[in-house]
Amino acid sequence: MAELQTLHLAHLPPDLAVHVALYTEVQNAAYLRDQLLQGNQDFEYALIDASVIISTTHVLAAVFRAANDHLNKRLKSRNVHSEIVFSLGANNNIAQSLRSFGITAMTSNLLAIKLSTDPSITSLTVSQHLSTSIKGTLVEFSDANLANTADIAKIKKLYRLGGIGDDGNKGRRRRKDGSEEGSHLSDGLNDKEKGGGAERERKELEVAILGLVALRGAV
Amino acid sequence: MNDPNPNPASLPPPFTHTEPPPVLLAQGAEAFLYHTYFLLPSRPCALKYRPSKPYRHPTLDKRLTRHRILSEARTLVKCSREGVSVPGVLALDAEGDGSGGGGWMMMEWIEGKTVREVLQVGAKRRKEGVLVEGWENNVEGLMGKIGRAVGRMHEVGVVHGDLTTSNMMLRPGKTLQQNGETTHGEHMETAEEILRGEVVLIDFGLAGQSLQDEDKAVDLYVLERAFGSTHPEAEEGFQEVLKVYGESYKGAKVVLKRLEEVRMRGRKRSMLG
Numbered sequence: 001m002a003e004l005q006t007l008h009l010a011h012l013p014p015d016l017a018v019h020v021a022l023y024t025e026v027q028n029a030a031y032l033r034d035q036l037l038q039g040n041q042d043f044e045y046a047l048i049d050a051s052v053i054i055s056t057t058h059v060l061a062a063v064f065r066a067a068n069d070h071l072n073k074r075l076k077s078r079n080v081h082s083e084i085v086f087s088l089g090a091n092n093n094i095a096q097s098l099r100s101f102g103i104t105a106m107t108s109n110l111l112a113i114k115l116s117t118d119p120s121i122t123s124l125t126v127s128q129h130l131s132t133s134i135k136g137t138l139v140e141f142s143d144a145n146l147a148n149t150a151d152i153a154k155i156k157k158l159y160r161l162g163g164i165g166d167d168g169n170k171g172r173r174r175r176k177d178g179s180e181e182g183s184h185l186s187d188g189l190n191d192k193e194k195g196g197g198a199e200r201e202r203k204e205l206e207v208a209i210l211g212l213v214a215l216r217g218a219v
Numbered sequence: 220m221n222d223p224n225p226n227p228a229s230l231p232p233p234f235t236h237t238e239p240p241p242v243l244l245a246q247g248a249e250a251f252l253y254h255t256y257f258l259l260p261s262r263p264c265a266l267k268y269r270p271s272k273p274y275r276h277p278t279l280d281k282r283l284t285r286h287r288i289l290s291e292a293r294t295l296v297k298c299s300r301e302g303v304s305v306p307g308v309l310a311l312d313a314e315g316d317g318s319g320g321g322g323w324m325m326m327e328w329i330e331g332k333t334v335r336e337v338l339q340v341g342a343k344r345r346k347e348g349v350l351v352e353g354w355e356n357n358v359e360g361l362m363g364k365i366g367r368a369v370g371r372m373h374e375v376g377v378v379h380g381d382l383t384t385s386n387m388m389l390r391p392g393k394t395l396q397q398n399g400e401t402t403h404g405e406h407m408e409t410a411e412e413i414l415r416g417e418v419v420l421i422d423f424g425l426a427g428q429s430l431q432d433e434d435k436a437v438d439l440y441v442l443e444r445a446f447g448s449t450h451p452e453a454e455e456g457f458q459e460v461l462k463v464y465g466e467s468y469k470g471a472k473v474v475l476k477r478l479e480e481v482r483m484r485g486r487k488r489s490m491l492g
Contacts, residue, residue, distance in 0.1 A: 009258050011233040060258050064310055068233055072316045161300070204299075207307035207327065211296035214311045214324075218289050 002140040004127040017116040019126045026136035030105040046084035050109035051151040062087040092217040109149040231320035257309045263328035270321040285313040288322045294426045301375040304419045335384035338450050357414040362459035368418040370467025378434045380425030382442040391416040436477035
């Protein structure tokens with residue numbers, strides 16, 4: 001059913017395709033991690049723990065950043081794939097980012113990403129290698145599936161965004177307090193806000209994360 | 220600008236082969252603003268490109284570009300973290316491609332019109348003798364929203380540096396749902412329809428972080444002057460901006476007091492520069 005997805009991100013050269021596969025119930029995370037640590041070239045992927053990814057946009061923004069740095073020849077880590085994991089982090093500490101966002105021995109939901117940095121890397125070669133290497137269930141790379149695997153509390157902690165949900169509410173309440181005058185105008189908006197509270201919080205969180213990923217340490 | 224009419228082809232990588240190419244929306248002394256998209260064609264975004272200035276020393280040029288892009292992005296990220304309505308930062312490159320191509324930043328696309336455009340629609344209609352029912356009331360509501368938005372921004376310690384009605388967007392909600400009141404059948408928008416939406420502050424190119432009353436008061440002063448010259452018909456409405464601003468956060472009253480001083484002497488306190 002589900003299969004490896006090959007994406008072309010806006011603005012990137014058309015031949016630099018992005019291959020993404022999302023796995024659940026991964027059983028051999030420890031083995032995969034060892035391959036990375038040993039520097040096994042066949043396992044040059046961005047292997048990301050999907051529980052710290054909030055949406056497709058979140059991870060693709062990191063891919064975009066890493067790809068742009070790759071094209072401009074200013075990678076800070078070993079290769080563009082480790083750079084993707086590094087780019088997910090909100091600071092300049094490579095080891096810390098790899099530890100926080102990369103695969104761990106306990107990872108059960110896994111995102112595997114590979115860029116076609118060479119014409120020999122095609123969706124066929126990637127999907128063949130992944131299907132023989134990863135013991136898990138391949139599911140569609142979608143916001144709906146990532147919403148199931150995401151650990152929001154953990155994500156907020158990693159990006160130090162603990163305040164987002166609460167703070168946002170505080171701000172909104174304050175806004176309402178001060179809005180006795182002319183509040184008839186904003187009533188419609190407030191109703192909508194109430195309806196999609198969780199969805200809205202997720203969007204707010206995503207926007208804040210994208211900003212931190214873009215800035216990375218320059219905050 | 221040595222190239223008065225740059226086409227999208229003059230954009231730096233990675234935007235050189237973007238299909239369809241980014242559309243130039245506005246051009247200032249420092250930057251070009253394009254409409255394009257982020258990651259997927261379904262996600263529109265604004266692209267602010269700061270080209271390098273050939274008359275500057277390359278080292279200085281890189282430093283200034285880098286500094287300005289990062290400072291604008293920092294301020295925007297701070298605002299969106301604190302719940303101030305601004306466009307979110309999607310991606311940036313403060314270094315350029317290394318060949319001195321300047322830097323860029325991509326931001327969320329904000330739907331809607333600028334407050335300036337919206338107010339001018341109303342002014343034009345009224346000049347033409349078209350009575351827009353409830354216009355004053357709704358303008359007052361909009362002024363309140365502006366006061367609140369600026370108040371929120373000042374509360375978190377950000378000053379805009381260039382507050383004008385062109386740097387505020389009015390973002391309408393997703394859908395227009397009136398309880399059967401749209402059955403009038405007329406296509407002329409009502410005052411409420413024209414003036415509804417959320418005020419979103421944009422263009423933080425001159426923004427900075429400051430908690431000083433003086434800087435906040437100058438922000439308000441600049442907005443007041445901009446109002447006076449762009450929307451003379453709405454000038455008395457500005458009182459509403461200040462009124463709501465004064466109630467929007469602790470410390471706002473002190474800033475309003477300071478504003479009176481600033482009015483007396485103008486924007487520059489130091490009398491330098």
